[in-house]
Amino acid sequence: MNTHSQDPTLSEGSVLVLRAHHGMCLAFFRGEGYSGTFTEHMAKIKASLDRSPDRLLRVTARADDICTACPNLHDGVCETALKTERYDRAVLARCHLEEDTLITWQEFSRRVAENILQAGRRSDICSDCQWDSLCR
Numbered sequence: 495m496n497t498h499s500q501d502p503t504l505s506e507g508s509v510l511v512l513r514a515h516h517g518m519c520l521a522f523f524r525g526e527g528y529s530g531t532f533t534e535h536m537a538k539i540k541a542s543l544d545r546s547p548d549r550l551l552r553v554t555a556r557a558d559d560i561c562t563a564c565p566n567l568h569d570g571v572c573e574t575a576l577k578t579e580r581y582d583r584a585v586l587a588r589c590h591l592e593e594d595t596l597i598t599w600q601e602f603s604r605r606v607a608e609n610i611l612q613a614g615r616r617s618d619i620c621s622d623c624q625w626d627s628l629c630r
């Protein structure tokens with residue numbers, strides 16, 4: 495039985511909207527974030543993706559299903575949108591993806607790992623992020 499049926503972001507049958515740079519954040523996520531509500535939400539999404547590597551994502555450069563629990567989201571827009579969209583577009587380019595591509599979590603996380611993290615390019619993209627020290 496699916497115990498997360500009340501939250502559509504945790505439903506394995508739905509498409510998860512994920513801004514591209516969150517592929518890097520999820521790789522390093524260890525339970526820290528902007529608020530308790532936010533980190534709990536992000537932990538649930540990460541656990542859901544770990545259970546369902548074939549889940550489809552729509553990778554974007556706008557607010558996503560992680561941002562919805564973030565205190566920095568105002569009227570659907572990140573308060574540091576210029577910076578976070580720059581991260582998203584850099585990740586999309588390095589992963590050879592167009593915005594709004596549908597892709598499985600397994601394939602997207604593989605591209606992020608191989609094209610950015612293992613290639614040593616992560617800091618080229620987001621070294622000015624407040625969480626940078628957690629991702630080294």
Ligand code: SF4
Nearest residue numbers: 561564566567572578
């Ligand atoms: S800081 Fe911006 S991009 Fe990051 S989770 Fe919050 S709203 Fe989303």
